[in-house]
Amino acid sequence: MSNQKQLFGTNGVRGVIGETMTPELVLKIGAALGTLRKGRIAVGRDTRTSGEALVHAVKAGLLMVGCDVVDLGVLPTPALQYIVRRHFDGGAVITASHNPPEYNGVKIIDADGTEMSDEDTIAVENLYFSGTFAGSSWDGVGSEVVAHHMVEEYIQGIVDLFPPGIGTGMTVVVDPGSGPAALTTPLILSRMGCRVHTINAQMDGTFPGRLPEPTPEGLAGLSEMVKSLGADYGVAHDGDADRAVFVDDKGQYVEENHEFALITDYVCKQRKGIVVTPVSTSRIIEDVAGANGCSTEYTPVGSIYVARRMLGLIEDGVSVAFGGEGNGGLIYPDHQFCRDGGMTAATMVAVLASRQGEKLSTVLGGLPAYHFIKEKQMTPEPAAIVRAVDAAFPDDRKDRTDGIKIVRDDAWALVRASGTEPMVRIMVESRDKTVAETLYRSIRQVIGTG
Incomplete structure (x- = not known):
């Protein structure tokens, strides 16, 4: 039995349809999930052309090991998570999120609405590889109901968090x-x-x-x-x-760290505590949180690590204000512990309402200025690139929470393997554009493409 994830990446299992992503794979994942989490399991999907085939496969796997399935239909992942947290023992969503159309995948959701922990994900994988699924006799297989209407609960749940007519x-x-x-x-x-x-x-x-x-x-x-x-x-x-x-x-496109900062400023004016975010996030979040009496804590890259750290802090009696990633994936602890794009769209209404008629472009202009470089490079051996960068900067402070992060007083740089594709992601930031670009070029020279 493995103690490392083999199938699942940062956000579920993904692959190209007909190559690594097949109905057989998804059926076995459903059977493994159902063996680990017996009970009522909600399933849903995004709009990908392969979604209907794969959602039937995951349902078949769940049903054959005795789980009852509730089909929520086509809906956002956070909507399924919201519904699972309130009603079900777990969930599975067929999605490849931001990947191109030829991809699809599976995310598995725990009863608290978060993506399943690494420990439990590894348990699902071990069941998958061993094939030791729970057995069901003819009178023990699960049943299915369709409940596409339940997405309404998510829609109204967000609306009810804000004063009536706030967007008028x-x-x-x-x-x-x-x-x-x-x-x-x-x-x-x-x-x-x-x-x-x-x-x-x-x-x-x-x-x-x-x-x-x-x-x-x-x-x-x-x-x-x-x-x-x-x-x-x-x-x-x-x-x-x-x-x-x-x-x-x-x-004008709003850089995602600026979006995060603007909403952090709004949230932290009302709710004090820690802002939890991955090591890939701009220092602008530290600045804005600190200006509002909040602190910042860093995690590995991936919303699941942010969400579970937020939950862990709260369980320890620590106040958590907000969480999220610098990619537009923000987590609101008074709503649910997962990234929620619909909630973020709604919160921007509240941000602007609180600014009494100021334009979004004007509000963004008041944020601290940083120069942020993001790049990615396809490679079959991302770990080798991470090791090479680590070795090339022996005198710098390092953060190895996720990949290798070079930490300087006036800049930082992160090189890490993607959790969803065969590539490395490169991020560099400084208040000084020249400093950022110089550090970026140094990293590119190490990688061999500078």
């Missing part, structure tokens, strides 16, 4: 990217009082308008629509809507 007078453009947020985010914002327009709001697993990853280039249509309508902001989601990114009133 605001115009927002929503780009769900042909994903499941087409069913949720426009309704959430409309119920908050906003006038809502949409782009790419047809659910379509071929993603005709843009790819599932919401990049500045892919959001050109959203930016143009925001400008032409004079909207207050535009919001876009990734493929399963656990993240949200924004364009401001001028149609």
Whole structure:
């Protein structure tokens, strides 16, 4: 039996359909999950073309080991997590999040609504590889019910966290990217009082308008629509809507760490405690949290590590204000302990309402200025690149929480293996652009592409 994850990455199992991602794989994952978590299991999926086939496979695996299955249909991952936390013993969602259309995957959700811990994920993998699934006789197999209507509970749950009509007078453009947020985010914002327009709001697993990853280039249509309508902001989601990114009133893409900082500032003015975030996040979060009397704690990269650290601190009696990643995936402890793009879209309404008519572009201009470089490089051996960078900077302070982080007073750099694709991610930051670029070039020279 292994004590390391082999199938699951940072956010579930993912692969290319017909190559590494097959119905047989997903069926066995369902059987393994059902063996570990007997009970009522909720399942759902995003809009990918392969989703229907794979959701039937995971249901078959769960049913054959005696679990009862509740099919929630097409919905955002955080909506399924919200529903699981309130009603079920676990969940599985068929999604590849931001990956290209040819990918799909499985995320497994624990009863508390968080992605399953590494320890329990390894237990699922060991069951998968051993094939020692729970057996069920003909009269012991599970049953299935369909409950697509339950997504309404998630929509209204977010709306109820804010004062009625808080968005009155605001115009927002929503780009769900042909994903499941087409069913949720426009309704959430409309119920908050906003006038809502949409782009790419047809659910379509071929993603005709843009790819599932919401990049500045892919959001050109959203930016143009925001400008032409004079909207207050535009919001876009990734493929399963656990993240949200924004364009401001001028149609400019809001860098995700700035989004995180702006919402951290809003949250920490009302709720004191620790802000939990991965080692990949900008120092701007430390600045903003500190200015509001809050502190910052770092984790490995991955929302599950942030969420479980938040839960652990709370169990120890420590106040937690907020959490999230610098990629638009933010976690609200008074809502649920997972990244939630719909909640983030709604919170931006509250941020602007609290600024009494200030434009989003103006509010962002008041944040501390950092120069942040993000890059990625495909490689079959990411661990070797991480080791090479570690060895090339012997005199620097190092943080090995996740990959290798070079920590200097005036800059930091992180090189780590991706948890979802065969690549390394490179991040460099400094207040001084020249300092950041010099450190970045040094790392690129080590990697061999400088």
